[in-house]
Amino acid sequence: MLRGVGLELPPGALVRIEGGNGGGKSTLLRILAGIDTPTEGRVAGRPRRTAYVPERFPAALPLTAGSYLTHLGRVHGLTGAEAARRAAAGLERFGAAAYARTPLSELSKGTSQKVAVAQALLAGPGLLVLDEAWTGLDAPARAELDRAVTERTADGGTVVFVDHDPARLAGRPDAHHRIEAGALVPVAAAVPAGAARPASVRVHAVGPPGATPPLGLAATPAPGGGVLLTVDADRSDAVLRELLTARPPWHIRAVEELR
């Protein structure tokens, strides 16, 4: 189905794959995620934590959403308590907290999909493979998944996705490939001509004593205490989320756009 595919996925990259129906997008993603092995060739250097979201998740499993996520969290390598905590947080994040005790077989298509997405994000995967994962999600959950993808890449994870919506994460992918007649061809960067370099954002944050900024950000001491973090504008949400959800959380004094 696919032949002569060479694809390098650096850490922190967001990669979009497109192509016609039945062209082999899903096959490629399943091979990347390690679900299927290629007949010839191999995939080298796959991160230890890999997660996959299928397009449809009609999981007629005899488990509740919460217990399924806890089990999968353990399979992803978390401890039981951490898996349970993140399972609850994941359902909450995608607006499905009310379904934690609902059997998977009774969930609607959209809520099942939220469970599939939450499953993939449980353990902060080094490689996240999304096969039209947005399909069936409601608007807030789609936006949340966009944010989650940005967070993963900001955190050094690689994200590969296929989506039928050409506007999905528009302008964000670092690489863009199209499957044509069984071969993978790069698509020129879709940044419109004359687009300005994205602005930076400066965050003034005060951390708990002795804390270092998350995500390995370079920080400069700020006058009057705390640190100044300068990040790309499209990463700022992810950085703020990291700071605010750190344990113990950071205090944000100011956020300022730089031109």
Place this chain on the structure above:
Amino acid sequence: MTALLRYQAALLLRSQRWIAPLVVYAGFVAVGIRPGDRALDSLGYAAAGLVPQTAWLVRICVGAEPPAARACAAAAAGPARVHAAALLTALGGALTAGAAGACFALLCGGPGGKPPAATAAAGVVAVLVCALTGAAVGALCSRPLVRGRGLAVLAGGLGSLLAWVAAFSPARSAVSALVGAARTDGVPLPLGSLAAAALLAAAAGTAACLLSARRE
């Protein structure tokens, strides 16, 4: 691997699909073992019933997840490990049932002048041999090697029958060792059959696990 085993065990227990093979096995043991039978005879019978029961449980366990859920688990842990966990869960379930069947056989059966400890040891080995053989049959006769329900059920039935009657089958040699010894002196300990069954199960399981990453 522990996490995968817990996941697969939860799927098996909560699906309640284990009930049918367990009821069939319980019926098989209850009908075939009479109070006062020779213990070795009864143990051989209880062990023999495990072959199709284990193959059936393997089929249930490797099919417990719908493809989408299997893909998610396979991405997290690798398809071979997911498949191995399903096989081991089925084997664990079958051994639990086999232990209960063997206890029933020991409690019901008359000792027939045999030392009870050696009789029990022979029963344990026979149960292990038959469960491992049944697991090998199940692994070879279900996904990913045999797809399609009708074909898999037919193959599993024929495979179990073969494991009962074929001269090379470790299950057959272990069961006939027990049943034969019930009428003569001494108590056998069919460790050779156990080694053969372990090898057979390991080979079949490895083949199935390696092929589980093949595109479906």
